[in-house]
Amino acid sequence: MNKNFIAFALFLILINYSLSAQTRARTEINIPDIMDYKTLKCDFHMHTVFSDGLVWPSIRPEEAWRQGLDAIALTDHIEYTPHKDDININFNRPYEIAKPAGDKLDIIVIKGSEITRGMPPGHCNAIFLTDASKLIQDDWRDAFKEAKKQDAFIFWNHPGWKSQQPDGISKWYEEHTWLLKNNMLNGIEVVNERDYYPEVFQWCLDKNLTILCNTDVHDPVQMFWEIHDHDFRPVTLVFAKEKTEASIKEALFAGRTAAYATNSLFGKEQFVRQIFNNSVSINKTDLVINGKRSVNIMFKNDSDIDYKLVSKNKFEELSFNDEITLYANKTVILSLRGTSNEKSDIQKFELLFEVQNIKINSEENLMVSFPLNITFVPVEKM
Numbered sequence: 001m002n003k004n005f006i007a008f009a010l011f012l013i014l015i016n017y018s019l020s021a022q023t024r025a026r027t028e029i030n031i032p033d034i035m036d037y038k039t040l041k042c043d044f045h046m047h048t049v050f051s052d053g054l055v056w057p058s059i060r061p062e063e064a065w066r067q068g069l070d071a072i073a074l075t076d077h078i079e080y081t082p083h084k085d086d087i088n089i090n091f092n093r094p095y096e097i098a099k100p101a102g103d104k105l106d107i108i109v110i111k112g113s114e115i116t117r118g119m120p121p122g123h124c125n126a127i128f129l130t131d132a133s134k135l136i137q138d139d140w141r142d143a144f145k146e147a148k149k150q151d152a153f154i155f156w157n158h159p160g161w162k163s164q165q166p167d168g169i170s171k172w173y174e175e176h177t178w179l180l181k182n183n184m185l186n187g188i189e190v191v192n193e194r195d196y197y198p199e200v201f202q203w204c205l206d207k208n209l210t211i212l213c214n215t216d217v218h219d220p221v222q223m224f225w226e227i228h229d230h231d232f233r234p235v236t237l238v239f240a241k242e243k244t245e246a247s248i249k250e251a252l253f254a255g256r257t258a259a260y261a262t263n264s265l266f267g268k269e270q271f272v273r274q275i276f277n278n279s280v281s282i283n284k285t286d287l288v289i290n291g292k293r294s295v296n297i298m299f300k301n302d303s304d305i306d307y308k309l310v311s312k313n314k315f316e317e318l319s320f321n322d323e324i325t326l327y328a329n330k331t332v333i334l335s336l337r338g339t340s341n342e343k344s345d346i347q348k349f350e351l352l353f354e355v356q357n358i359k360i361n362s363e364e365n366l367m368v369s370f371p372l373n374i375t376f377v378p379v380e381k382m
Contacts, residue, residue, distance in 0.1 A: 029068035029235070029260075030304040030329065034274035037239035037256065040248060044073040044112065044127055044236060045157060045189070045214035049083055050094045051076035051114070053218045057094040061102035061109055063221045067233060071108035071248055073127040074098055078135050078143070079116040091132035108245050114157065115143045119164035120173035124185075126152040128249050144184040153252050154179075155187035155212050160197045170200050180207065186253060187212050191234050191261045201259075201266055202362040210252055211267055212236050213259030234261035239271060263306055264357040272358050272366055279303035280326060285372050291341035291379030296333045297372075301326040309353040312367065317343065317376065324353075336374075343376040 029041045046060055047053030057074060064072045074094040081089045095111040102109035112127035117140045126135065126147035134150070137143040147154055159170035179185035187210030190201045204211045213236045217224060225231045239256040240247040251257065258267025258275070265272045283298040301307060307326040319337040326332050351370045358366040 024062075024066070026065055027068050029232075030302070031237060031260065031275060032278035032303060034239060034271065034278055037241060037251070038243055038247075039275070040070040040238040040240050040243060041068060041235045041260075042071040042073075042238050042248065043069060043214050043217075043233065044110070044155075044212060045075050045114075045125055045192070045216045046072060047076055047114075047216075047218045048074060048094045048098075049087055050089060050091070051080060052082050055218075055220055057097040058101040059220065061098055061105055061107040064102075064107050065105040067221065067227065069107065069235060070243060071110060071238070071245070072098075072102070073110040073112040073125070075112040075114045075125045075127065077114045077116040078132070091135070095132075108243070108248065110245060110248070112152075115140065115147070117143075120175035121156070121179060122159060122161075122164055123157040124154055125157055126150075126154050128152050128245070141178075144179060144182075148182075148184050153186050153210075153249060154184055155189065155210065156185060157189050157214075158192035158195065158216065159188060159200050160195060161192070168195075170197050170203075172203065180209075186210055187255075187257075189214055190266055191259045192216050193234070194262070196261065196266070198362040201359065205268065205361055208255065210255045211257045211259050213261055213266070234259070236260075237265075237267070237271075237275075260305075264359065265305065266359045269360040269366065272360060273368075275303070276307065276355060276358060276366060276368060279305065280307065280368075282370055283331075285370070286375075287336065287372060288375045288377060289336065289338040290377045291343075292338045293379070294335045294337040296335050297370075298331050298333055299324075299326050300331045301328060304328045305357070307358070308356040309368075310356060312352045312354050313350070315349060317347065318349065318374075320351075336372075338376060340376075341379045344378045345376045347374055347376070348372070349374060 031039050033039050048057045099109045110127050111129045113132040115124045129152050130150045134146050135143045160168050162168050188200050189212045191213040193216050213234045215233050225233050237258045237260050238251045240251040258271050281300045287295050289295050306328050309324050311322045349372045353368050355366040360366050
């Protein structure tokens with residue numbers, strides 16, 4: 001028997017033993033539902049030993065459950081199978097192995113594959129497949145045609161990957177125009193692993209392509225992301241009608257997604273604004289300020305995202321910090337101070353902030369405002 005295979009098999013046994021020996025506990029990702037949709041946390045790009053990954057398929061749902069996800073897609077390479085001398089390659093088997101494990105944990109497992117070609121068109125995932133083996137085609141166009149025939153959702157992976165784009169800048173080719181015109185390109189990864197592609201974010205908005213954000217994980221997740229140190233895997237937020245595979249598919253084709261990675265959101269303004277609004281509340285909007293004294297307002301953040309706010313307006317009548325971070329799952333105080341002991345008035349104010357870690361396009365961050373009604377009471381001089 002091949003010694004490498006024996007060593008590899010022992011490695012898998014140790015990984016399985018390690019997982020089974022630990023306490024099985026799930027850490028939820030606290031990001032609110034929006035607009036009558038459920039906010040599902042998903043990863044649609046990952047690998048197993050059936051291509052170039054180092055994990056048995058049933059491990060992926062376990063990782064996903066522990067780390068707060070709702071759905072995953074296993075997307076092993078079609079054209080790249082370095083373990084083929086050790087494992088009988090069957091492109092449908094990863095799903096068949098992982099699906100029962102996912103069912104036990106209420107993790108939706110989606111059948112997928114990675115069409116692995118040179119640039120252009122590069123690497124693309126097809127998910128919601130019925131038979132992954134039929135993607136084995138000599139001509140890359142035929143592989144995409146087969147994916148479309150199976151009513152797959154197809155998206156372009158890591159368009160700025162330096163192995164195919166040495167300068168790290170994503171480029172749009174004629175081949176991608178052909179795919180788009182023929183409805184064989186439905187989305188693009190704006191974030192892959194730790195890489196964010198701002199130009200791709202803008203493509204998605206301009207070309208009406210769905211925003212994706214995935215790990216592309218090959219190792220066990222905890223060997224790449226320092227989970228214990230709040231180093232969290234990227235996820236695609238899917239705004240679905242229900243927690244079902246069919247609802248996820250409908251939402252992806254409708255473009256109801258956002259990217260969540262490195263404590264940042266990237267998405268259409270209509271979605272990310274609702275996430276912020278449903279996360280953050282203020283304890284009061286009617287205030288009384290006596291002279292130059294201060295009064296506190298409290299921002300409560302019911303999400304796992306630290307929102308980093310920078311003030312974009314100034315007022316002669318008020319003094320307050322220009323920057324404030326609304327820490328995840330905490331209440332943060334902002335002190336407002338009057339600038340005059342003589343002022344006697346009732347005024348309306350609109351505190352305008354830029355949320356530096358919510359991108360609504362490649363250039364702009366989300367702007368948010370908080371209306372206040374302030375009564376100024378004069379204070380007599382001593």
